[in-house]
Amino acid sequence: xxxxxxxxxxxxxxxxxxxxxxxxxxxxxxxxxxxxxxxxxxxxxxxxxxxxxxxxxxxxxxxxxxxxxxxxxxxxxxxxxxxxxxxxxxxxxxxxxxxxxxxxxxxxxxxxxxxx
Amino acid sequence: xxxxxxxxxxxxxxxxxxxxxxxxxxxxxxxxxxxxxxxxxxxxxxxxxxxxxxxxxxxxxxxxxxxxxxxxxxxxxxxxxxxxxxxxxxxxxxxxxxxxxxxxxxxxx
Numbered sequence: 001x002x003x004x005x006x007x008x009x010x011x012x013x014x015x016x017x018x019x020x021x022x023x024x025x026x027x028x029x030x031x032x033x034x035x036x037x038x039x040x041x042x043x044x045x046x047x048x049x050x051x052x053x054x055x056x057x058x059x060x061x062x063x064x065x066x067x068x069x070x071x072x073x074x075x076x077x078x079x080x081x082x083x084x085x086x087x088x089x090x091x092x093x094x095x096x097x098x099x100x101x102x103x104x105x106x107x108x109x110x111x112x113x114x115x116x
Numbered sequence: 117x118x119x120x121x122x123x124x125x126x127x128x129x130x131x132x133x134x135x136x137x138x139x140x141x142x143x144x145x146x147x148x149x150x151x152x153x154x155x156x157x158x159x160x161x162x163x164x165x166x167x168x169x170x171x172x173x174x175x176x177x178x179x180x181x182x183x184x185x186x187x188x189x190x191x192x193x194x195x196x197x198x199x200x201x202x203x204x205x206x207x208x209x210x211x212x213x214x215x216x217x218x219x220x221x222x223x224x225x
Contacts, residue, residue, distance in 0.1 A: 040220075041217060041218075042215045042216055042218050043205075044215075045213070045215070056212075091158060091159075098211060099211045100211070102147065102164065102166075103207070104149070104164065105213065107158035107159050108158060109157070109158050
């Protein structure tokens with residue numbers, strides 16, 4: 001596709017339920033990032049995938065959060081037993097030249113998650 | 117620890133010039149990025165600096181001083197559509213982007 005796509009665009013769920021957020025990166029981009037952005041705040045790094053390497057999970061806030069990337073393309077971020085503090089916009093980005101200073105990340109439109 | 121500082125909010129007048137500053141302390145440096153984010157939208161890439169000096173791109177310019185850990189984004193001939201948040205991000209020695217909280221720029225007619 002032309003850009004990074006994410007689905008759903010909006011998700012409202014009840015506290016304690018599990019949710020899955022999907023990201024489809026730009027074709028050919030080997031690196032994929034997940035970020036979280038609370039209202040009026042900066043970007044909080046969650047997880048990074050690069051090719052077939054083990055993902056960098058250093059930003060995941062708790063073990064309720066997990067992500068996978070199948071076939072080096074589409075990624076799914078799963079939040080189990082959602083809490084109200086998980087409410088935020090979840091942004092996905094992809095890039096072509098990771099491990100390069102010129103690497104530019106391109107962002108998807110985000111998924112706005114609301115936990116009631 | 118790693119830290120990126122930028123003002124929370126700035127106000128400027130349509131047609132004027134505004135400078136948004138960013139200071140950083142990171143473990144290593146592999147370049148500094150500026151992104152623009154309109155309310156409710158995803159960030160979009162504006163500029164990249166890795167060497168000291170000024171990079172100009174139309175109405176937008178970005179400056180870097182590595183010795184001072186300092187950058188600024190200069191916006192000229194401000195237009196109402198420039199109202200947005202401007203995010204400063206530094207790529208550290210592990211090629212990870214460290215993000216600032218963003219500066220909300222309000223343009224008044």
